[in-house]
Amino acid sequence: MKITHLLYDYLVNTGIPQTYAAYINMFALLLTVSVLTFSIDYIIRKIIVQFFTQFALRSKTNFDDILVNNKVPRNIAHIVPLIFALECVPFVFFDFQYIENIIQKSLEVFTIVLVLWIVRSFLNSLKDYFKTLPNLKDKPIDSYIQVFMIFAWVFGVLSAFAIITGIEFIKFITTIGAASAVIILIFKDTILGFVASIQVSINDMVRIGDWITFEKYGADGDVIEINLSTVKVQNFDKTITTIPTYALISDSFKNWRGMTNSGGRRIKRSLNINLESIHYLSTQEVEDFKKIQSISVYLETRQADIDAYNEKNNINKELLLNGRNLTNIGVFRKYIETYIENHSGTNKDMMIMVRQMPPDTQGIPIEIYAFSSDKRWKNYEYIMSDIFDHVIAAVPYFNLEIFELPSSSSFNNKRK
CATH class of the missing domain: 2.30.30.60 (SH3 type barrels.)
Structure with missing residues (x-):
């Protein structure tokens, strides 16, 4: 008691009224405790942060580095001066019980906030560390951290209200339980997000x-x-x-992800052939097409099979419609398939198919279905463009035409 009234007794002895002496004594003690508190905080913070920093530099793991970056040691250092301040409050405000009660509750609330800061910085450190692990870096760690912090903040806010109102924590929680429906409504999106993040994971x-x-x-x-x-x-x-x-x-x-993890990226694109350009191949046309090296062997074999069938069944070939025949679009499909199979940019272990789609008002679509060996977007587009550059340029060699809607120039040419 003597320490708390040391200045007070001196001021009273010098003739200062007791009321003024009590206030001056309180402010002097408050100033002294404040200076000591901030000095202790500065010293303890420097020591702890320096120790953790040196330890992090020497250790092999990066978790302690992450703790330092997220200011965990810095926040922990505030605990000692806060305890010192709490212990000094009764001495500083010995003659002012009302103010002592307010300051005491304020420091207790700040204690809750400090604990939440420490928990948050530690959880952020865990989050950053988990993201460096190959097995966890693609997991929604943020969601779990946020859920825990929401519950921690709710618990902290309720504790702070219990301290301020002077109600026991258990009774306060019981009272809050009656308003649980409102709380659920307020945190609806959070609850939905939490459930969703679990299912996604x-x-x-x-x-x-x-x-x-x-x-x-x-x-x-x-x-x-x-x-x-x-x-x-x-x-x-x-x-x-x-x-x-x-x-x-x-x-x-x-x-x-399935495409990314697979051996190729799908090419699925078609070009429309004008129906009027499709016809059976004459013997001379077949001979001309045999000059195309990639399908010359196919034409030799295929034409021999067709001739044998027609001869066996006494087919009258004066009319091409009779019996079996090659068509320019069929040979063209085979050419495209052979070209894609030999293309350096396609994956030969995955499906390669050239198919004829149902005819429509814009001709008959010939669709290329294959997979590029390079899945990078830029290279994928280059491979696909390279294939279609060649295929489109090859169309006239098979006496086919690509369907194209008429433009104004088309009508001008007809007038001429």
């Missing part, structure tokens, strides 16, 4: 780094972040699209 639907296409939200690019409430997608035009996490399980989207 368990079912391995999306990973960080996956290329996804989500037409409803206009997303087409790589997943760069999976949080509790949102998924961020960096589109190929470098814009960022934000998608609600629960949309991944409530709506349909396309994940291109």
Whole structure:
């Protein structure tokens, strides 16, 4: 008691009124404790941070480096001066019980906030460390960290309210339970996001780094972040699209991971052949087509089989319609298939098919279905363009025409 009234007794003895002496004594003690608290905080922080920094430099693991970067040692250092301040409050405000009560509760609330800071910085360190592990770097770690922090903040806020109101924590929680329906309504998106993130993780639907296409939200690019409430997608035009996490399980989207992990990227494109240019091949045309090296052996074998069949069945070949015959579009399909099979940019272990699609008002589509060996977008487009450059240029050699809607120049040429 003597220490707390040391200045007070001196001031009273010098003739200063007791009320003024009590206030001056309180402010003097408060200033002294404040200076000591900040001095202790500075010294302890320097010691702990320096120790952790040196330890991190010498250790082989990077987890301690991450702890330092996320200021975990710095936040822990605040505990000692805070305890010192709490112990000094009764001495500083010995004559002012009302103020002592307010300061005491304020420091207790700050203690809760400090604990939350420490927990958050430690969890952020865990998150950053887990992302460096190959098995966990594509998992939605952010979602789990956020869920834990939400519960921690809710618990901290409730504890702070219990301290401020003076109600026992258990009674306070019981009172809050009556308003649980409102709380659930407020955190509806958070709860939905939490459930969605668990399902996404368990079912391995999306990973960080996956290329996804989500037409409803206009997303087409790589997943760069999976949080509790949102998924961020960096589109190929470098814009960022934000998608609600629960949309991944409530709506349909396309994940291109299967293509990325496969041996090739699919080429599926067609060109339309004018129906009027399709016809049976005459003997002379077959002989001319045999000059095309890639299909010369095929034509020799195929024509021999057809001739043997027609001869065996006494087919009258004065009319090409009779019996079996080669067509220019059939030979053209075989040529494309052979060309793609020999192309250096296609994967020979995956399906290669050239098929004829149902005719429509724009001719008969000939579709190329194959897989490029290089899955990178730029190289994939180059391979596909190279194939179609050649195929389109080869069409006239088979006496075929590509269907093209007439333009104004087409009518001008007819007038001439």
